[in-house]
Structures are given as C-alpha cells and as structure tokens.
Amino acid sequence: MITNEPTHTATVETVDTGIDQAMIGRLADALCQAVADTFSLYLKTLGTHWNVVGPNFYGIHKLTQKQYEDLNEALDELAERIRGLGYPVPAGFTEFRDISIIEVESAIKSSDEMLRALIADNEALAKRFREFSNVAADAQDKFTEDMLIGRIGAHEKNAWMLKAVLG
Template sequence: MQIDIGIAEADRKAIAEGLSKVLADTFALYLKTHSFHWNVTGPMFNTLHTMFMEQYTELWNALDEIAERIRALGYPAPGSFSQFAALASIKEETAVPKANEMIRQLVEGHEAVARTARAVFPTAEKADDQPTADLLTQRLQIHEKTAWMLRSLLE
C-alpha cells in the first residue's frame, strides 16, 4: 500500500537513511556502554557500574523509537551487525580500557551520536517531518547532557 503522509518519497528515503545512521551509532554506543558496565573496575566501580547501566538502558529503549520511525517512513530499519558496522561512525572497543578511558570513549560516543542526529535535522525540517524533528531533538538533548555529565567526571 502506498504511503501518503504528506512527505515526498525522496524526502522519506533521505530521512530514513539518516535515521539509519543514528540507529547504527546508537547501537554501537549501546554495545560499548554495556560492555563497559560489565568490565569497569577501580575506585569508581559502583558509581560507574550503576551509571553505565542507566545509560545503556536508555540507549536500548531509544533503538526501538528510532527503528520504528524509520518503519513509519516506509523503509526497513537496519538490524544486523554488518549493517550497523557499515553505517556507524563509532568504532568498537575490543579491549578493556581503564575507567577514565571508558568515560572518555563514552563522551566521544555521545558526541558522535549528537553529530549524526544533528546532520539529519535539516532534511527533516525541510520536509516538514515534525515527528522526526521531535525525535532528533529528544535524542540531541539526551546525548548532549550525557556527554556533559561524563565529561565532568574527567575534570
């Protein structure tokens, strides 16, 4: 059935492609945050273990919102490791860094997702896609605030 939500197909496609990158970055950051939750050690263990759990839980829930918006626009959401790896700007961490390095990488990760989300915003605005703009605004607020909070731990 044809989609007629008031957004041209070419715009829906461009927005879905941008959101697919946001989804991939969010998934990459989710995996990194969850891994750091499992593997953090040191004097800040309890604080970071709990903080990372709150962060990966928020990221996990965001994945569904982003993927469902892609679907509402009429396109399939990427869902494989290879698709995410090709689309994500966040590099995986295969080692177990020290706690401060974990924090630094997570700051960089949240900033990367913010940049990826911000890049989709003009396309969504031009197409009068308010639901996507709202989703992006919410994601930007969360990632910028989380990056600030994590960055504060390094000072």
C-alpha cells in the same frame, strides 16, 4: 554521511501525512544511520558498564546502566519510525559497522579510557543527529525532527555527566 540519493527503498507504501515524499528516502537513510550509531553506542556503553573498575565503580556502573537502558529505548523508537515511513531497518552487525561512526572495540581498557571514548562518542552523535534532524526538517517531518532533537539532548547530557565523573 547523508547523500542526496537514498540507499534504501521503501518496502510498503508510505502514509500521506504531509512529509515530503521526495525526501523520505533520504530521511530513512538518516534514521538507519541513527539506528546503527545508537546500537553501536549501546554496545560500547554496555561494555563499559560490565568492565568498569576502581574507586568510582558503583557510580559509573549505575550511570552507564541508565545510559544503555535509554539507548535501548531510543533504538526501538528510531526503528519503529523507519518502519512507519515504510522502509526496512538495518539489523545486522556488519551493516551497523558499515554505516555507524562509532567504533566498537573488543579490547578492555582502563575505566578512564572507556569513559573518554564514551564522551567522544556521545559528542559525535549529538553533532551527527543535528544533521539528521535537519534532514527531517527539510522533509517537513516534525515528529522525526522532534525525536532526533530529543536524542541530541540525551547525548549532550550523557557527555556532560561522563565528563563530570572524570572531574
């Protein structure tokens, strides 16, 4: 949940590129949540990739590999953006668990159950990243807004592709 009062504080002086400095703490908080969500979904997608079985194994294995590789790249981009704004990036499992909406379970489930969970998680992140992109828009940070809009599209596509596998 994004609050009006930021929970993180800048570690370096920010650059003046037209971003609303009064909003930058809220924006950093949103991006920290995006990193936690992305990392958590990365782990869950990787777990599905490793543990999927059944007649569609190869296709699901390849699809989830493409998705976790994309999530890994997105993680780095989001984290670098946070640092570019002058804020620290969360980097521990406990903090990720505390601020992410994605639940990463260690129990292995059926392939269909794992896919349904990934679909729901991608849909949830598409919705949540819309909120984050609105924070970026309010801060007049077009670069971050564009980055987050791109992630919305990626999560929508992931959900669609996973649904298509289930039929």
